[in-house]
Amino acid sequence: MRERQQKIVEYINKVGIASFADLAQLYGVSPFTIRRDIDYLAQSRLLSKIKGGAQRIETSSQFREARLPNRMRINLNQKERIAEKALELIQSGDTIFLDGSSTIACLARLLAQNSRDITVVTNSVLITLELSEASHIRLIGLGGVYDPETFSFVGFDIGEDAGSIYIEKAFFSCTGLIPEEGTFENAAFNRNTKRLIAQRANQVYLLLDSSKVGQRALNRVLNINEINVLITEKPFSPDEQAVLTDNHVEVHVTK
Numbered sequence: 001m002r003e004r005q006q007k008i009v010e011y012i013n014k015v016g017i018a019s020f021a022d023l024a025q026l027y028g029v030s031p032f033t034i035r036r037d038i039d040y041l042a043q044s045r046l047l048s049k050i051k052g053g054a055q056r057i058e059t060s061s062q063f064r065e066a067r068l069p070n071r072m073r074i075n076l077n078q079k080e081r082i083a084e085k086a087l088e089l090i091q092s093g094d095t096i097f098l099d100g101s102s103t104i105a106c107l108a109r110l111l112a113q114n115s116r117d118i119t120v121v122t123n124s125v126l127i128t129l130e131l132s133e134a135s136h137i138r139l140i141g142l143g144g145v146y147d148p149e150t151f152s153f154v155g156f157d158i159g160e161d162a163g164s165i166y167i168e169k170a171f172f173s174c175t176g177l178i179p180e181e182g183t184f185e186n187a188a189f190n191r192n193t194k195r196l197i198a199q200r201a202n203q204v205y206l207l208l209d210s211s212k213v214g215q216r217a218l219n220r221v222l223n224i225n226e227i228n229v230l231i232t233e234k235p236f237s238p239d240e241q242a243v244l245t246d247n248h249v250e251v252h253v254t255k
Contacts (some may be wrong), residue, residue, distance in 0.1 A: 002037075004027055004029070004037065005037050005040065005041055007027070008023060008027070008034075008037055008038070008041065008047075008054075009041060009046045009047060010075075010211075011023075011026070012047045012054055012055065012056050013047075013056050013211070016055060016056050017050070017053060017054070017055040017056070018053050018054060018055075019052050019053035020034050020035055020038070020052060020053050020054075022053070023037075023038075023053070023054070038053075038054045041054070042054070045057070075209045075211060076106075078209040078210070078233045078254075079102060079103045079106045079209060080106050081233055081254040081255075082103060082106070082207050082208070082209065082231050082232060082233055082254055083103065083104075083106035083107040083109075083110055083207070084110065084254070085231050085252055085254045086107050086171060086205060086207055086231055087107065087110045087111065087114065089169070089205070089229070090111070090116065090118065090169065091116065092116040092117050092118065093117065093118065094116075094118045094119070094168050094169055095118070095119040095121065095165075095166060095167060095168045095169075096118060096119070096120055096121070096167065096168060096169045096170070096171060097120075097121045097122065097167045097169070097170040097171065097197050097201060098120055098121075098122045098124065098127045098171050099122070099123075099124060099127075099152075099171065099172045099173065099190070099193075099194060099197075100122070100123065100124030100125070100126055100127060100150050100151055100152040100190075101172070101173035101174075101207075102173070103173040103207045103208065103209070104124075104127065104171055104172070104173055104207065105124075105126050105127060105130060107171060107207065108120075108126075108127045108130040108131055109130050111131065111134065111137065112130055112131050112133070112134040112137070114136075115136055116136065117136050117137075117138075118136075118137055118138070119137070119138040119139075119140065120137055120138070120139050120140070121140045121141075121142065121165055121167060121197075122139070122140075122141060122142065123141065123142040123144065123152045123153045123154065123193055124150075124151060124152045124153075125146075125151045125152065125153075126151045128141060140165065141153070142193070144193075145189075147187065147189055147190070149187055150187045150189075150190050152190060152193070154187075154189035154190055154192070154193055165200065166200070166202075167197060167200045167201040167202065168201070168202050168203065169201065169202065169203045169205060170197050170198060170200075170201035170203070170204050170205065171205045171207060172194055172198075172204065172205070172206055172207070172222070173206070173207050173208050173212075174206065174208055174212060174221065174222075175212065175215065175217040176212050176213075176214070176215030176216050176217050177206070177208060177212055177213050177214075177215070178214065178215075178216060179213075179224055179236070179240045179243040179244055180224070180243055181220065181223075181224065182220055182221065182222050182223045182224045182226070182227075183206065183220070183221045183222045183227075184215070184216050184217040184218070184219060184220055184221065185217055185218070185219045185221050186217045186218050186219070187219075188218065188219055191219045191221045194221050194222065195221060195222070198222055198226055203228045203229065204222070204226060204227050204228050204229070205227075205228065205229045205230075205231065206222075206227045206229070206230045206231070207231045207232075208230075208231075208232055209232065209233055209234075210232055210233060210234035213232075213236070213240070224243065224244070224247045224249065225247040225248070225249075227247075227249050228248075228249065228250060229249070229250045229251075229252065230244065230249050230250070230251050230252070231251075231252045231253075231254070232251070232252075232253060232254070233253065233254045234253065235253050236251065
């Protein structure tokens, strides 16, 4: 996905709807180029193509995950800054869990480049590939059935596998966060994995960019009081911060 296409997605998500002509003028390209961009983004399920323009996905299709390679490119700078902050909280000797989200993939990439000796437990194919050549990391995979939407293994024997493992720090992201309610996910099978790991973990870390705050998805996953540390790139509103403080959530905002 090109930088212009990423900006189109961010703009449409902000304003809701825009015409081909407006988008062409905004980004200084021809209407033909914009139509081609919209065709690609609609096929990737990142927005909806309508007659004369494009709009934010507002129907039930918004609950279907965009393919992970596309999601990796959205808000990448914010995700990388969040991952850098999370890296500071991981020490040599830690046993951690990493979920298969795009933000956590940024963290895995940093861990692979770092020299700290740690144990990583994951159910994600993407995370496994990121860490596969890191000789200083002991990598443990949780089994199950492969879910192509999340590039992860879910279900079946995961309860038995996870029950024998002690997780010091679990690092999650999410599709959406409502401070008064908790985290939300689109993938139903991944919900069960995250809930189980959160119960096994000593500390739960939530990494998310601010675009996910105030968003809901199909499945509610973690209650807000189940999160110990939250890392994002933008301060919360006073009301949101008050809810987090009341629930003893430690908030880190990147610079």
